[in-house]
Structure formats: C-alpha cells, structure tokens
Amino acid sequence: MKMKKLTALLCAAAMVVSLAGCGAAKETSDAGVTPESSKAADGTAEEAAQAGESQTSGDSLTFPLAETKEYSVFAIMNGEYDLQDNITMQTVTENANLKFDFQSVMGADLKEKRNLVLASGEYPDMFFKAGFDANDLEKYGKQGLFVPLEDLIKQYAPNLSARLDETNGWDYITSSDGHIYSLPDIERQNGAMTTYWINKKWMDRLGLQEPKSLDELYEVLKAFKDEDANGNGDPNDEIPLTATDVVKPDLLLAYFGIPYDYGTKTAVIDGELTYIPTSDTFKEYVAYVAKLYQEGLLDKNAFTQKHEQQGAIGQSGDVLGSFFDAGAFLTVGRDNDDDYIALTPFEDGMYPLNTGITPGTMVLTDTCENPEILVAWADQFYTEEGGIVAWLGIEGKTWKLDADGNWEWIVGQGYGDDIAAVRSSSTIQGAAFHPSIQPDFWFDKMSEKVDPDEVYLNGERAKVAAKGAVPLPMMYYSDADAKTISTIKPDIDAYIDQYVAQVATGELTLEDSWEEYVATVGNMGGNQLADIYKNTYNKSAGK
Numbered sequence: 001m002k003m004k005k006l007t008a009l010l011c012a013a014a015m016v017v018s019l020a021g022c023g024a025a026k027e028t029s030d031a032g033v034t035p036e037s038s039k040a041a042d043g044t045a046e047e048a049a050q051a052g053e054s055q056t057s058g059d060s061l062t063f064p065l066a067e068t069k070e071y072s073v074f075a076i077m078n079g080e081y082d083l084q085d086n087i088t089m090q091t092v093t094e095n096a097n098l099k100f101d102f103q104s105v106m107g108a109d110l111k112e113k114r115n116l117v118l119a120s121g122e123y124p125d126m127f128f129k130a131g132f133d134a135n136d137l138e139k140y141g142k143q144g145l146f147v148p149l150e151d152l153i154k155q156y157a158p159n160l161s162a163r164l165d166e167t168n169g170w171d172y173i174t175s176s177d178g179h180i181y182s183l184p185d186i187e188r189q190n191g192a193m194t195t196y197w198i199n200k201k202w203m204d205r206l207g208l209q210e211p212k213s214l215d216e217l218y219e220v221l222k223a224f225k226d227e228d229a230n231g232n233g234d235p236n237d238e239i240p241l242t243a244t245d246v247v248k249p250d251l252l253l254a255y256f257g258i259p260y261d262y263g264t265k266t267a268v269i270d271g272e273l274t275y276i277p278t279s280d281t282f283k284e285y286v287a288y289v290a291k292l293y294q295e296g297l298l299d300k301n302a303f304t305q306k307h308e309q310q311g312a313i314g315q316s317g318d319v320l321g322s323f324f325d326a327g328a329f330l331t332v333g334r335d336n337d338d339d340y341i342a343l344t345p346f347e348d349g350m351y352p353l354n355t356g357i358t359p360g361t362m363v364l365t366d367t368c369e370n371p372e373i374l375v376a377w378a379d380q381f382y383t384e385e386g387g388i389v390a391w392l393g394i395e396g397k398t399w400k401l402d403a404d405g406n407w408e409w410i411v412g413q414g415y416g417d418d419i420a421a422v423r424s425s426s427t428i429q430g431a432a433f434h435p436s437i438q439p440d441f442w443f444d445k446m447s448e449k450v451d452p453d454e455v456y457l458n459g460e461r462a463k464v465a466a467k468g469a470v471p472l473p474m475m476y477y478s479d480a481d482a483k484t485i486s487t488i489k490p491d492i493d494a495y496i497d498q499y500v501a502q503v504a505t506g507e508l509t510l511e512d513s514w515e516e517y518v519a520t521v522g523n524m525g526g527n528q529l530a531d532i533y534k535n536t537y538n539k540s541a542g543k
Contacts, residue, residue, distance in 0.1 A: 070099040074128070123365055131433070162382075183435040184361060197325060214346075221241055241298050254352055264533050344464065391442050394426075472540075
C-alpha cells in the first residue's frame with residue numbers, strides 16, 4: 001500500500017478519530033481546534049494547527065500513526081507538477097506518518113490511463129484527483145473494485161458527515177445501489193460556471209439601468225447598437241450580444257422563468273421534470289433570438305464562431321456589449337473585465353447552479369488495507385482550516401497574511417516565481433477536483449494582490465448564485481439508458497441548434513416550421529430522451 005502527503009494543519013498536533021460516536025453532526029477539527037472559528041480565519045493556519053493537543057480514549061485512530069503506513073496512489077499532475085514533490089502533500093502525509101507512492105499522469109492522458117490501470121488488474125490502493133464521474137463510480141463499485149465508503153464516512157469522517165448534512169449532499173455522492181464509492185469536493189454553490197456578462201460602462205454612458213426583464217434587455221441591446229455606446233463616433237462598430245458554437249445563446253433561457261439545466265435540456269416545473277426543446281417556453285426563446293438576430297442585436301457569427309474568435313473580438317477594442325463566459329476576463333481580457341457585470345437573473349430560483357458537490361475525487365480500491373486510515377486522514381480537509389491548507393498550502397511558505405488580515409501568495413521564495421506556479425506546484429487544488437471543502441477564507445479574505453480579476457469575479461458570481469435554482473439530483477442512468485443517451489443525444493442536440501439558427505437567420509419561419517420541428521425531435525428520439533430523464537429524475541428524487 002502507498003499514499004500521499006496532506007497538509008500543515010496537523011503540524012504540531014496528533015489527529016484523533018474516536019471509533020465510537022464519530023458520526024455526530026457537529027464538525028470537529030482533527031487538530032483539536034475549534035472548527036469554523038479557527039485561528040486560521042482570524043490569525044494563522046499554523047496557530048490553528050497548534051491550538052490543541054489530541055488525546056485518545058477507548059478504541060481510536062490517532063495521527064501521526066505509531067507505524068508508517070504506505071499506500072499506492074494514482075493521481076493527476078497539475079500541469080507539469082507532480083504531487084509527489086508538492087510541499088503541501090509532503091507536509092500532510094509526513095505529519096500523519098503516511099507514505100504515498102504516486103503514479104502520476106498528465107491531464108490529457110488521465111481517463112485513458114486510469115481505465116487501462118483498472119482493466120489490467122494492477123491498480124493502486126487509492127485514486128486521488130482522478131476525476132471519476134457518477135457512472136464510472138457505480139460501474140466499478142458494482143464490480144467490487146471500489147470500496148463502499150458510507151459506513152467509514154459515518155464512523156471516521158465526522159467533518160465530512162457534518163458538511164453533507166448541512167448541504168443535503170448525501171444524495172449527490174450516493175450511487176443508485178445505495179453505496180458511496182468516493183469522497184467529494186465541496187465548494188460554494190456557484191451560479192455560474194458560465195454567466196451572462198453585460199457592459200456596465202456602456203449602460204452608464206447611455207444612462208441605462210441594468211435590465212430586469214427580457215423586454216428591458218432588448219431595449220438595452222438596441223441602445224447599444226443605435227446610440228454609439230462606446231462613444232468613439234462610429235455607431236456601427238458595436239456588437240450588442242455575441243455567443244459561440246459551444247457557449248450558445250440558449251444560456252438566455254435562464255432569463256425565461258425556468259430553472260433550465262443545460263446538460264439535459266430539462267427543467268423542473270411544478271415538481272415535474274420537463275424536456276424544454278419542444279416546450280412553449282423554448283418556442284418563445286427561439287422567437288426572441290430570431291428578433292435579436294434579425295435586428296442586428298445578436299452577432300451574425302454567434303452560432304458558428306469558436307471561443308478563441310470571441311476572445312479575439314473582445315480584446316480587439318471596446319466593441320462587445322454582452323456575451324457568455326465563465327469570467328468576463330476570458331473574453332475581454334484582464335484590463336477591461338471590470339467594465340462588465342453579471343446580469344442579475346430576473347427571478348429567484350431560476351438561474352442554473354452547479355451543486356457545489358463533485359463526487360469522484362478520492363476512491364479506495366479493494367487492494368487497500370485499512371481504508372479507514374485514509375478516510376480519517378482526508379476528513380481534516382472538510383474543516384475550514386483543512387480547506388485552507390488544501391487550497392492555499394502552507395502558511396509562511398506558499399501564502400501569508402497582509403497588514404489588513406487578507407491572504408496573498410508568496411512568490412519567488414522557492415515555490416514558484418509567479419502565482420500560477422505556486423498554485424500548481426505547491427497546493428493540492430488544481431487540474432482536477434480534490435477531496436476538501438472550499439474554505440470561506442479563500443473568498444472572504446482574498447487580497448486583491450492575489451488576483452483582482454478573481455476577486456471581482458467571485459463577487460459577481462455570488463450575486464448570480466443568490467438567484468440560483470435548485471440543481472437536479474445526481475442522475476444515475478442504467479447501462480442501457482446511458483448507451484441510449486450517448487447514441488441519440490448528440491444528433492438531437494445538433495438538430496435543435498441547427499433549427500434555432502435557421503429560424504434566427506430567416507431560413508425558416510417559426511410559425512410555419514414549429515410543428516414539424518417538434519415532430520422531428522420526437523422521431524429522432526427526443527421523447528425517449530425525455531422519458532429517460534424523467535424516470536431517472538423521479539428515481540433519484542425518491543418519487
């Protein structure tokens with residue numbers, strides 16, 4: 001067996017997990033510190049690590065272990081950097097008296113090499129940051145390769161248990177057979193993997209307010225086009241709204257009063273999962289997009305251009321009125337991103353949120369002896385203090401507090417000459433999801449020296465998330481349903497996109513073509529898709 005290194009949180013104190021009563025809902029720090037009000041939030045992570053001495057009573061599991069335990073670990077590399085050489089991982093494993101022997105792979109090779117290792121029968125004790133999705137977890141779990149962890153979590157991971165209780169997260173990591181095969185990443189529930197960004201500078205110049213309805217959005221976009229919004233004297237160089245062939249205009253559906261899920265193209269309406277592309281709401285959306293396109297408010301290249309082309313336009317000058325992206329800086333660059341705000345959703349509970357909970361970050365296999373050791377070890381990362389270590393690394397080496405009590409990276413001191421290098425080489429985060437919480441400290445105490453664009457982005461995303469919809473439950477498909485989805489969904493999605501573009505460009509008229517479009521989607525398997533999604537949702541939701 002072999003394993004890897006964790007964080008400085010346990011530096012001066014032993015970590016104890018009692019075998020009796022560890023499933024309590026109260027969060028407890030493995031380092032003996034007071035959770036959530038730790039000194040890491042008010043002072044330093046090092047002080048938090050030294051705040052208490054751990055004690056054992058009865059049957060218990062104590063870190064550092066009396067004897068070194070060795071585990072084999074398969075893990076993704078963070079760019080060019082290997083976790084084997086990572087100062088944070090080295091610290092947290094050494095403090096626990098654990099030794100991890102890593103097999104590290106580049107991100108581009110992760111899935112292929114991971115699957116080959118499992119097929120060979122010569123697989124490691126632990127997969128760490130290996131990116132298993134829900135269906136892979138269930139597949140290998142049912143084959144007996146992955147160890148069920150639900151009992152171990154309840155007995156040895158009180159911090160994770162408490163987090164899952166608080167977030168109603170158990171269902172998101174539980175497979176359809178009732179087992180939990182992995183530890184999750186738990187982050188702030190975030191509105192916006194992709195967000196609608198609109199030019200606040202232009203609105204201010206034209207005396208416009210942030211739109212609060214689709215009609216008001218239309219008027220703002222029309223003003224962008226007609227009133228020389230960038231003020232350069234040329235009324236014809238503004239692009240009010242653009243999109244790409246991947247980040248499509250259908251992101252506007254979040255503003256049509258339905259909690260649209262982009263992956264399945266469904267929404268829960270009055271308690272029922274509804275397939276949206278053949279709905280009246282979708283017809284209204286197509287009409288709206290066509291109106292924008294035909295009046296020159298939607299970029300003529302919005303259905304075909306690549307993200308790189310959108311970025312090239314966005315950084316060519318002050319020409320974009322609005323667009324969709326994970327962050328404004330990804331399209332318009334870091335010098336101009338604060339000219340844009342995330343458009344606040346018009347209604348509560350409608351903007352699509354991710355769950356904030358990602359399974360598959362840490363998996364134990366049937367070769368792993370004493371799996372409870374690894375579960376207990378990982379549990380420290382589900383405290384605020386442990387999350388700080390996972391996300392920021394070691395205080396005084398990779399990060400420090402400034403005079404205002406905000407944190408910033410330490411660069412040029414042996415762990416990287418720039419922020420990206422420090423993050424990639426010396427923290428546990430990055431390249432793939434990892435088992436931990438995302439600490440409040442990361443957001444609430446981030447110095448602008450860290451990255452002013454990230455500070456700004458976090459604030460705008462929080463605004464959108466406050467209007468967010470309840471995400472769909474984890475959807476576990478049967479093998480047959482998963483095969484059906486993979487077979488028919490790509491062609492159906494492509495046809496839907498084609499239809500929207502044809503109506504928008506005037507190649508088809510909406511009223512004359514709608515019924516035929518709905519019938520075609522059904523004939524291609526859309527009704528079958530809708531039934532699969534609905535039945536799986538009902539099962540996942542316990543209906």
